[in-house]
Amino acid sequence: MALTKARIVESIHNQIGFTRNRSSELVEILLEIIKSKLESSEDVLISGFGKFCVKQKKERRGRNPATGEDLMLAPRKVVTFHCSGKLRNRINSG
Secondary structure (H helix, E strand, C coil), X not given: CCCCHHHHHHHHHHHHXXXXXXXXXXXXXXXXXXXXXXXXXXXXXXXCCEEEEEEEECCEEEECCCCCCEEEECCEEEEEEEECHHHHHHHHHC
């Protein structure tokens, strides 16, 4: 089962006691900060959780699987995630 924004908002509401509206605002603000930093190609490090990194991919050859046609894929940026050692240990201990 996926963790959704709605579930995160509900958890903040239940654990901290903020209203659902305030909890939703906090989640949206946090996500907007992360998105803006990634958009400007900055890495986002959350201690004890992991690091979101923006990587530049070069132009490369590809193939359309439906038609078999060869084509060139444009350069692009991708976001990668590397979990922290603490998170990795927690996942593997459970």
